[in-house]
Amino acid sequence: MTKPITGTAVLMLQDEGKLSVEDEVEKYLPEFKGQMLLATKNAEATVLKKPSRRITLRDLLTHTAGLNAEAPDVGRDLMLAERTLTYALQPLAFEPGTKWAYSNPGINTLGRIVEVVSGQGFAEFLDTRLFRPLGMKDTAFWCPPDKVDRLSALYSKLPGKKEAVRADGADRGTTVEPKADLGGGGLVSTTSDYVRFAEMLRRGGEFDGRRILSPRDRKSTRLNSSH
Numbered sequence: 001m002t003k004p005i006t007g008t009a010v011l012m013l014q015d016e017g018k019l020s021v022e023d024e025v026e027k028y029l030p031e032f033k034g035q036m037l038l039a040t041k042n043a044e045a046t047v048l049k050k051p052s053r054r055i056t057l058r059d060l061l062t063h064t065a066g067l068n069a070e071a072p073d074v075g076r077d078l079m080l081a082e083r084t085l086t087y088a089l090q091p092l093a094f095e096p097g098t099k100w101a102y103s104n105p106g107i108n109t110l111g112r113i114v115e116v117v118s119g120q121g122f123a124e125f126l127d128t129r130l131f132r133p134l135g136m137k138d139t140a141f142w143c144p145p146d147k148v149d150r151l152s153a154l155y156s157k158l159p160g161k162k163e164a165v166r167a168d169g170a171d172r173g174t175t176v177e178p179k180a181d182l183g184g185g186g187l188v189s190t191t192s193d194y195v196r197f198a199e200m201l202r203r204g205g206e207f208d209g210r211r212i213l214s215p216r217d218r219k220s221t222r223l224n225s226s227h
Contacts, residue, residue, distance in 0.1 A: 001187070001189075001194065002107075002182070002183065002184065002185045002186055002187040003107050003183070003184060003185070004197075004201075005126065005130065005187065005197065006107050006110050006111055006114070006183035006184070007061055007107075007110070008130065008197075008201075008212070008213065009110075009111075009114045009122075009125060009126060009129070009130065009183075010057060010061065010110055010113070010114060011213055012129060012130070012212065012213060013114065013117050013118065015213060015214045018117050018118075019057065019113070019117050020057070021056070021057045021058040021061060022056055022057070022058060023056060023057055024054040024055065024056055025054065025055050025056065025057065025059075025060065025065075025109065025113070026054055028113045028116045028117060029084060029088065029109070029112065029113065029116065031084070031085050031088040031089075032054070032055070032088045035051070035054075035055070035088055035091070035092060036048040036049065036050065036051070036091045036092070037049050037050065037051040037066070037091060037092045037094075037095065038091040038092060038093055048091050051066075051092055051095055051096055052095055052096075053095075053096055053097075054096070055067070055092070055096045056096070057110065057113065059096045059097055059106070060103075060106040060107065060109055060110050061106075061107075061110065062100070063100050063101060063102055063103045063106060064096065064097050064098070064099065064100055064101075065092070065096055065103065065106050066092035066093045066094045066095065066096055066099075066101070067087055067090075067092065067093075067103050067105040067106045067109065077179055077180070078179070078180055079179055079180055080108065080111055080112045080115065080122060080180050080181065080182065081112060081115075083108060083112075083180060083182075084105075084108065084109050084112040087105045087108075087109060103184075104182075104184035104185065105184070106184075107182075107183045107184035108182050108183045108184045109183070110183045111181065111182060111183025111184075112183075114183070121181065122181045122183065123140070123141050123181040127140070130197075130212065131193075133210050133212065134196045134197060134200060134207055134208075134210070134212070135196055135208070136189070136193040136194075136196055136197060137193070138188075138189060138190045138192075138193050139187060139188070139189040139190070139193045139194075140187070140188060141177070141178055141181045141182075141186050141187055141188070142174060142175065142176060142177045142178060142188060143174050143175050143188045145175070148175055150190075151174065151175075151188075153166055154166070154167045155167060174188055200212050200213075201213075
């Protein structure tokens with residue numbers, strides 16, 4: 001549920017004329033220049049080729065960029081800029097815009113683009129430009145000590161067990177401020193906070209008299225996908 005918030009941040013910057021969803025990613029992140037496409041891979045060799053076009057912000061937003069392979073599992077230890085560099089160094093899995101593949105790397109990359117374009121850290125941008133204006137006082141990338149007692153319990157189903165059991169300690173990472181604030185996930189929030197965000201979208205970009213996004217009929221902010 002972090003991903004719609006990341007997408008909103010991108011569209012806010014588009015409303016301000018600071019970027020377009022049709023822009024190539026490498027315009028903002030030069031490390032993506034020259035990214036190759038995986039042509040074939042077998043036991044004998046890996047063959048790369050140039051993609052027919054470069055990936056765009058629209059591709060990232062609609063999970064059609066080809067960044068469907070997550071970087072090596074480093075948890076949240078890498079900064080966002082370091083993480084997106086690992087994505088850029090990997091070949092694309094398919095031609096941009098030709099397939100759909102759920103992609104945390106793609107949405108994380110959008111978070112980094114927000115940082116570059118706005119000049120703010122991703123968490124700072126969301127807090128000052130979205131959460132505070134919407135009155136989302138309990139939404140952030142971690143849960144501070146004075147709110148830990150309000151964390152809901154997490155449950156998990158174990159092999160051979162019919163009932164879900166409480167996964168004590170599974171939320172431990174939530175209580176420590178992360179090094180990386182990821183566009184693809186990680187926000188901690190409350191139902192009442194998230195409803196305020198959802199209501200803003202439902203009301204066409206405005207909530208409590210504050211406009212966050214331009215009206216839906218603005219062609220520049222439409223984001224359509226066949227997927």
